[in-house]
Amino acid sequence: MFKKLNFSLKHIPDFNKLKGIKITSFGEHPFPILSYYSVKDYEYLKTFLPDNLKYLPFDQLMVAEIIDSNIGHLDPHIDHGVTTVFNYYLETCDAVTHFYELKEGEFGYNYQGRETANIYDFNQVIKTGSFTARNNEAYILDVSKIHSVESIRAGTRQFIQWQWNNMQFEQVHKLLNLL
Numbered sequence: 001m002f003k004k005l006n007f008s009l010k011h012i013p014d015f016n017k018l019k020g021i022k023i024t025s026f027g028e029h030p031f032p033i034l035s036y037y038s039v040k041d042y043e044y045l046k047t048f049l050p051d052n053l054k055y056l057p058f059d060q061l062m063v064a065e066i067i068d069s070n071i072g073h074l075d076p077h078i079d080h081g082v083t084t085v086f087n088y089y090l091e092t093c094d095a096v097t098h099f100y101e102l103k104e105g106e107f108g109y110n111y112q113g114r115e116t117a118n119i120y121d122f123n124q125v126i127k128t129g130s131f132t133a134r135n136n137e138a139y140i141l142d143v144s145k146i147h148s149v150e151s152i153r154a155g156t157r158q159f160i161q162w163q164w165n166n167m168q169f170e171q172v173h174k175l176l177n178l179l
């Protein structure tokens, strides 16, 4: 469901130079707000990516931000239209990512204004694993499985995210190991 990988950037990037147009966002204050942005400047990105990552095929590459002004929890959900992600965390605020299985006979809810039932209540799911990413660590995540993100302190989490729409976790894992 998740795996830490050994990648490190050549230098710590300036997040604002990376952050392009807002693509989508989920959540509302006072709850955590997750926003995805396009990559503003690929040339800048290439200046700090390790050489092998420059050749990684992907479906979408985004920069993401989770703003939590309280100590909240991004509810259990399955990502919309994305099966696997590779996250390079620039600022984690020491948040904890949890993975779950759905209890028998339970179904998801629709996020406001979205078509698929992909969000869940905590009482509908059973926790199967957790990890705490630190700054400048990279993880691959199976986001076709139910997961949530728990804040430990208020703050803004920032990461670069490679996305695959149909490739399963194991396939992407192999792909990254080949680099």
Ligand SMILES: [Fe+2]
Residues within 6 Å of the ligand: 077, 078, 079, 143, 147
């Ligand atoms: Fe997610």
